[in-house]
Amino acid sequence: MEDIKILVADDESRMRKLVSDFLLKKGYKIIEAADGAEAVDKFFEIKDIALVITDVMMPKMDGWEVLKEIREYSKVPVIMLTAKGEERDELQGFDLGADEYISKPFSPKILVARVDALLRRSNAQTEDEKIEIDGIVLDQAAHSVKIDGKEVELSFKEFELLLYFMSNKGIALSREKILNNVLNYDYFGDARTIDTHVKKLRSKMGEKGECIKTIWGMGFKFEA
Secondary structure, three states, X not given: OOOOEEEEEOOOHHHHHHHHHXXXXXXXXXXXXXXXXXXXXXXXXXXXXXXXXXEOOOOOOOHHHHHHHHHOOOOOOEEEEEOOOOHHHHHHHHHOOOOEEEEOOOOHHHHHHHHHHHHHHHHOOOOOOEEEEOOEEEEOOOOEEEEOOEEEXXXXXXXXHHHHHHHOOOOOEEHHHHHHHHHOOOOOOOOOHHHHHHHHHHHHHHHXXXXXXXXXXXXXXXXX
């Protein structure tokens, strides 16, 4: 893991040290930033950062601005840390392309587990496998999706969700099963979180979003 670089951005030095210490124990290389502007500068300067963990409330640039800057150019997994726990804040994070949203205080071990899961999912793409269903072409190696020949920009989380749906075509999937398989860890939050991701994914897919059918009281099913 010595080549896997993680950017940790937080204006509280104690929080940076807490997160960094746990990730260093797992063998990751840590790059720290004390504010949002420094985080953006280091992200684009270092180039090969594999994952970003950023606080929301920071000087110079807040976490939302950092996320927006990164999403203009990269689909790198981003975990948002914040003291806020209101639903609208979490939804804003997902709308802007966050892959995880963790409210303080949190268990560092859970954070590390989520980091491991995101990196495992992002690095485990089959090199030459493509899935094509009803004009939707998902290229795992290129991490891209085309619908009727037109490329569709998806976040890391949205891509993984579509991959899971297409890989399980015609199978009824519960919200809990989708969360556990797409996130690849035991999920202790509200299973309705998946509805937010599905809504965004359907919107980006246009008419093809209708392939994701809602099974009331249970979950979803992908049908051509």
